[in-house]
Amino acid sequence: MRYFLRFVLIYLIVYSSNVLAAWDFNMPIGVTNTSQDIYGLHMTIFYICVAIAVVVFGVMFWSIFHHRKSKGAQAAQFHGNVLVEIIWTIIPLVILVAMAIPATNTLIDMYDSTESDIDIQITGYQWKWHYKYIGEDISFFSILTTPQEEIDNKVRKNPNYLLEVDNALVLPINKKIRFLFTSNDVIHAWWVPDLAIKKDAIPGFINESWTRINKVGTYRGQCAELCGMHHGFMPVVVQAVTESEYEAWLQNQKTAKLAETASAQKQWSMDELMTTGAVVYEKNCAACHQANGLGIPPVFPALNGSAIVQGDAAEHIDIVVNGRQGTAMAAWDTQLSAVEIAAVITYERNSWDNKTGDIVTPADIQAVIDNK
Amino acid sequence: MYEQTKTAHHGPAKGLMRWILTTNHKDIGTMYLVFSLMMFFIGGTMAFVIRAELFQPGLQLVRPEFFNQMTTMHGLIMVFGAVMPAFVGLANWQVPLMIGAPDMALPRLNNWSFWILPFAFLMLLSTLFMDGGAPNFGWTFYAPLSTTYAPPSVTFFIFAIHMMGISSIMGAINIIVTIFNMRTSGMDLMQMPMFVWTWLITAFLLIAVMPVLAAVVTMMLMDIHFGTSFFNAAGGGDPVLFQHVFWFFAHPEVYIMVLPAFGVVSQIIPAFSRKPLFGYASMVYATASIAILSFVVWAHHMFTVGLPLGGELFFMYSTMLIAIPTGVKVFNWISTMFKGSMTFETPMLFAIAFIVLFTIGGLSGLMLAIAPADFQYQDTYFVVAHFHYVLVPGSVFGIFAAVYYWLPKWCGNMYKESMGKLHFWLSIIGVNLTFFPMHFVGLAGMPRRIPDYALQFADFNMVTSIGAFLFGATQLLFVYNVIHTVRSGKKAPQKPWEGAEGLEWTVPSPAPYHTFTTPPAASEK
Numbered sequence A: 001m002r003y004f005l006r007f008v009l010i011y012l013i014v015y016s017s018n019v020l021a022a023w024d025f026n027m028p029i030g031v032t033n034t035s036q037d038i039y040g041l042h043m044t045i046f047y048i049c050v051a052i053a054v055v056v057f058g059v060m061f062w063s064i065f066h067h068r069k070s071k072g073a074q075a076a077q078f079h080g081n082v083l084v085e086i087i088w089t090i091i092p093l094v095i096l097v098a099m100a101i102p103a104t105n106t107l108i109d110m111y112d113s114t115e116s117d118i119d120i121q122i123t124g125y126q127w128k129w130h131y132k133y134i135g136e137d138i139s140f141f142s143i144l145t146t147p148q149e150e151i152d153n154k155v156r157k158n159p160n161y162l163l164e165v166d167n168a169l170v171l172p173i174n175k176k177i178r179f180l181f182t183s184n185d186v187i188h189a190w191w192v193p194d195l196a197i198k199k200d201a202i203p204g205f206i207n208e209s210w211t212r213i214n215k216v217g218t219y220r221g222q223c224a225e226l227c228g229m230h231h232g233f234m235p236v237v238v239q240a241v242t243e244s245e246y247e248a249w250l251q252n253q254k255t256a257k258l259a260e261t262a263s264a265q266k267q268w269s270m271d272e273l274m275t276t277g278a279v280v281y282e283k284n285c286a287a288c289h290q291a292n293g294l295g296i297p298p299v300f301p302a303l304n305g306s307a308i309v310q311g312d313a314a315e316h317i318d319i320v321v322n323g324r325q326g327t328a329m330a331a332w333d334t335q336l337s338a339v340e341i342a343a344v345i346t347y348e349r350n351s352w353d354n355k356t357g358d359i360v361t362p363a364d365i366q367a368v369i370d371n372k
Numbered sequence B: 001m002y003e004q005t006k007t008a009h010h011g012p013a014k015g016l017m018r019w020i021l022t023t024n025h026k027d028i029g030t031m032y033l034v035f036s037l038m039m040f041f042i043g044g045t046m047a048f049v050i051r052a053e054l055f056q057p058g059l060q061l062v063r064p065e066f067f068n069q070m071t072t073m074h075g076l077i078m079v080f081g082a083v084m085p086a087f088v089g090l091a092n093w094q095v096p097l098m099i100g101a102p103d104m105a106l107p108r109l110n111n112w113s114f115w116i117l118p119f120a121f122l123m124l125l126s127t128l129f130m131d132g133g134a135p136n137f138g139w140t141f142y143a144p145l146s147t148t149y150a151p152p153s154v155t156f157f158i159f160a161i162h163m164m165g166i167s168s169i170m171g172a173i174n175i176i177v178t179i180f181n182m183r184t185s186g187m188d189l190m191q192m193p194m195f196v197w198t199w200l201i202t203a204f205l206l207i208a209v210m211p212v213l214a215a216v217v218t219m220m221l222m223d224i225h226f227g228t229s230f231f232n233a234a235g236g237g238d239p240v241l242f243q244h245v246f247w248f249f250a251h252p253e254v255y256i257m258v259l260p261a262f263g264v265v266s267q268i269i270p271a272f273s274r275k276p277l278f279g280y281a282s283m284v285y286a287t288a289s290i291a292i293l294s295f296v297v298w299a300h301h302m303f304t305v306g307l308p309l310g311g312e313l314f315f316m317y318s319t320m321l322i323a324i325p326t327g328v329k330v331f332n333w334i335s336t337m338f339k340g341s342m343t344f345e346t347p348m349l350f351a352i353a354f355i356v357l358f359t360i361g362g363l364s365g366l367m368l369a370i371a372p373a374d375f376q377y378q379d380t381y382f383v384v385a386h387f388h389y390v391l392v393p394g395s396v397f398g399i400f401a402a403v404y405y406w407l408p409k410w411c412g413n414m415y416k417e418s419m420g421k422l423h424f425w426l427s428i429i430g431v432n433l434t435f436f437p438m439h440f441v442g443l444a445g446m447p448r449r450i451p452d453y454a455l456q457f458a459d460f461n462m463v464t465s466i467g468a469f470l471f472g473a474t475q476l477l478f479v480y481n482v483i484h485t486v487r488s489g490k491k492a493p494q495k496p497w498e499g500a501e502g503l504e505w506t507v508p509s510p511a512p513y514h515t516f517t518t519p520p521a522a523s524e525k
């Protein structure tokens, strides 16, 4: 026991230096006026709690020390006092009212999402976020990029472990941005501590919230509502940039989109499809069907050796494009481009023990989508 | 005549049948307590798996899908299998002894309430071995994760919940009927011991909210198997409806799990301060106010769900109000200790720790009530820290205190004080090492219910895990001490505690199989 305590003590001393030096044992102050207000409320109520605790426990430990039988204390026999009982009902009430007023003001401000400059629709999917810039024709998914090897402790973890994505949500500073939250499947919650926004994304309903970021930077958060197997693996990354950088980024996105449409027309070779397909598979399918294609039966079937994957391509295309109603297998035509679907299907048909030798082209996929 | 008196004073039947057929409140109380202890260890093993996985960042021991099953089952088993049955067990033993009744009013119902439980939990635990695994949607089982997206075992989960609900409702009815009808003559309501009062109020809460739980799981069942759309937006339903109905049950539920502990502490503090309870009447009114308020605060669990502004404000204010009666209770306990003549045997130690640590949990609850700040706290480890502070050093310490306090009466032997104290001190260290750092990681941004976490949370998580292993291992001491006491402890006197008061101390130790066959005179409370 003594050794254990000593171990704990040494551990605490060694680590407390770097723990306390870091920012990470209190709520971040954040980079919006709302987050700063909330931080203020949090610290106020915290100090109130500390004060109450000091008084209450002070009296208690004083009694424990002085009024013990071993010190010869004689028990008094009083068992009530109306006056003190009224006083200690009133004082907390006053404290609570004093606390409720600033809290109410902050809340009213947080609920005022009118007159926004930019509107963004955020949709939760099992297990990624989709961002749509309303009125800009820009939309994309944002998916965890931490390699599986880091999660499985095979390689060293990078500093942004589990808090990194392929496409961050890019936002300009000093603009009022309104978010509209919804979900494609189960309930998720979009949370970025530095913005002090946490809002549930609920299938079939739309929630609102807003922010105005004061400072350029990258702000990281996570899904906060249990949403199934990979709930811990759907981070949020917001990149706040100046307004001119934001405009440039918008332009870039639009050009990239044109390039992508053009690429759908070109001839794709087996090698190109396999390389693209591997990336698409890793990002979108491996969560359920696993990187090795073995799935997690019975809920998530194996693709390695699957009759559908090794069988007729039309059926394979059908399940990937249209999904399977009432199961976790989604319709991917709303989430992936024709090129990506073609690539991933080609990849699945020619990976692991599957050796069909088939090439599925973007044109094949487009034909199925167009016929829907 | 003689024959009759003899059968009236028969002892327990022999063998296994004694336990299966018994209608004796003491036997049933013992069974509830033993059952609860077993569940405590099963739920604790699951906590062990969780904390082992979270010892370091990365996935080491279990896959995420199994991790989710562990968090879900840990919560369900601790709430419905460990804490609630323990308090029912205490009520079974103590309510009749404290009000001078020969038994519970409805002894056969009592037997049935208990015997449903092992089957309910066997069914719940069996889901771990089913295709697709056990429930994995959290103990709050939010739709549609628990309906459209649930593993097939969800149907068994629903059935198990129904059985637990029936058991609880019958138990509650029994307690109310007993307290209203079987008090010894001369014991007014306002003379009842506080433990009896808190259980009376708890029993009303149970009757009010267990049917709501039954309703919500039934709606799930309909959605899953019979094509309704209560919680499915595509069919015109609303997933948020689930949360409203669930929390209308689950908020009073948290008081169900702590009010009886308030009662226990209100018995023990005066006993070891050798001084009457301060503010008896205000204690009763405070308990009743907490119970009533608990019905109008449920949506404080849903501040981020998109409630309208008016709703947020209403639930923020009503939640803050609960602090007042809760404060009154704490102040009363401390005033009871003030100017007392205190000694610090194990029950007293646990009761004092209860007051301090429960208050810490209450204060973090006050922080959570501040709706704007809750947008940052909600669904993080800060919430996990909060409710574990009120449930572990709250309810569970209350149960420990009660067991140490009344065990000499139950089995006639005295527990080992030194080992009790060791159990106490190791538990205190373990509990705080486990749950205090959770406040920090939560504030720093760690969501709850994740199997793996970002690197900045690593240090505190390791401390938490070490604390949890210590706390878990310490409980073996408790089991050893209890078994040792029952089998070969030193003989206990009729009233082992100098300052204890109440009818239970007027019967011999151990309490005979039948007590108060003729009503005793109500002593001063």
Ligand SMILES: [Cu+2]
Residues within 6 Å of the ligand: A124, A127, A187, A188, A189, A223, A224, A225, A226, A227, A231, A234
């Ligand atoms: Cu999510």
